[in-house]
Amino acid sequence: MEKFLLDPKAPGAFSSDVMHKVVLNGIDFELPDDIWDVIDDAFGNYWNVEVGYGGWPDFNSAVRSISNWLQKEHIIFSLDKIATIVNVMFDWIEQIPGATLDDSEVVIPHNYEETERLRQEIKKHERNLKELLPGISGIPVSNFNxxxxxxxxxxxxxxxxxxxxxxxxxxxxxxxxxxxxxxxxxxxxxxxxxxxxxxxxxxxxxxxxxxxxxxxxxxxxxxxxxxxxxxxxxxxxxxxxxxxxxxxxxxxxxxxxxxxxxxxxxxxxxxxxxxxxxxxxxxxxxxxxxxxxxxxxxxxxxxxxxxxxxxxxxxxxxxxxxxxxxxxxxxxxxxxxxxxxxxxxxxxxxxxxxxxxxxxxxxxxxxxxxxxxxxxxxxxxxxxxxxxxxxxxxxxxxxxxxxxxxxxxxxxxxxxxxxxxxxxxx
Missing domain, CATH: 3.75.10.10 (L-arginine/glycine Amidinotransferase; Chain A)
Incomplete structure (x- = not known):
């Protein structure tokens, strides 16, 4: 079993201008630019960060690391919104056939090599993520000016x-x-x-x-x-x-x-x-x-x-x-x-x-x-x-x-x- 890591320090990690893929068992899976554009908008261009972790092995670590960085930069983004987006990301992984998610890590089976099937699962959950994100794009914004x-x-x-x-x-x-x-x-x-x-x-x-x-x-x-x-x-x-x-x-x-x-x-x-x-x-x-x-x-x-x-x-x-x-x-x-x-x-x-x-x-x-x-x-x-x-x-x-x-x-x-x-x- 292998951990699924979103590594903030790795090339292409959660950065709006470079991250267009995730890696599962060494296989790169490209994600459409518009998915990451939506995520980028949701966080108001705050994805390009180093949060001090080699990866986010669990839900709480992901929420905590993002929250800590935002507070350090004096940026307001409520914890419930961070948690919702992270939850969607982890749910996306959990739904991949053969993957498991517990309190400590996300794992992908070694023997899961049906790449086309995996791509289809990813695409399905990309659509779910895209539908959800516009409704949780941070604190409700008043555009009155x-x-x-x-x-x-x-x-x-x-x-x-x-x-x-x-x-x-x-x-x-x-x-x-x-x-x-x-x-x-x-x-x-x-x-x-x-x-x-x-x-x-x-x-x-x-x-x-x-x-x-x-x-x-x-x-x-x-x-x-x-x-x-x-x-x-x-x-x-x-x-x-x-x-x-x-x-x-x-x-x-x-x-x-x-x-x-x-x-x-x-x-x-x-x-x-x-x-x-x-x-x-x-x-x-x-x-x-x-x-x-x-x-x-x-x-x-x-x-x-x-x-x-x-x-x-x-x-x-x-x-x-x-x-x-x-x-x-x-x-x-x-x-x-x-x-x-x-x-x-x-x-x-x-x-x-x-x-x-x-x-x-x-x-x-x-x-x-x-x-x-x-x-x-x-x-x-x-x-x-x-x-x-x-x-x-x-x-x-x-x-x-x-x-x-x-x-x-x-x-x-x-x-x-x-x-x-x-x-x-x-």
Missing amino acids: DTLTNFVYISDKLKEFYPRTYSRLTKLFNEMDIEWGEIDGTKDIWIRDYMPIQISDDHFIVYNYNPDYLKDSGEEYLTDSHSIADGFLNHCNKSHYDITLDGGNIVTCAGHRVLTDKVFQENGKEKYDPDFCDYISHVLDSRVIFLPWHCDNPQEPDADVYGHADGLVHWAGDNRVLMSNHRDSFPEEADEIKYRLEAVGFEVIEMLFDVPNPNRDFNWAYINYLQVGNKIIVPTFGIPEDKQALKYIRDANPDCIVRGFRLRDIAKNGGALHCITWNIKK
């Missing part, structure tokens, strides 16, 4: 605190035929941070809004996210969750939600706690990508006390993600952000500026633009970087109408257009 929105809200405080900006912005909304409205009863202009997250046409997620950067301000600037959602979305389908989030720390990118790992600190959790990772994915109905965040000294000029993903990245359609010029201040962190996005198949376009005297007070903020359907408004600041930023965004969004909007007064306080708007589909 900015391109589907058709209405934008601003806080009633914007008119009170920044009347000229309010007047110019609403005028631009009208010029671009963007429908808009105001939300009453807010306590600051940063409406993105406390309003619910829309995950489908008629479903919103409501969370606790209690950021650490407002701890010293008492209740004066702290909008109650639950009460305002109940009052404003009284006819909508809402789910309330006991989790602390900032809307500005949630960026939708092609079926993924991108957050900085500050979310763990805000919820009193160890970084990348697996149970909490699963919970976030459940709340957001999506796969989650965590970006690194640090703030060693909040008093430093470049310190990021907010930890918002919408100040780092913006989805630009298909697999394109625009990334801010974070590299200018934190090159190592920028490398890690880019790596984590590219690891799941995104093309990352960094907005780096070629100007004699970069203006770091403002040039980080272009990424914080607003998109409503196919209309984009980009914050501008009357600096040389403006022209290059607009080109980056227009090139990345070729089917969109892109306009600039001067926003120095808002940006000097740490936010920009995405922060002061809340776009939804009505």
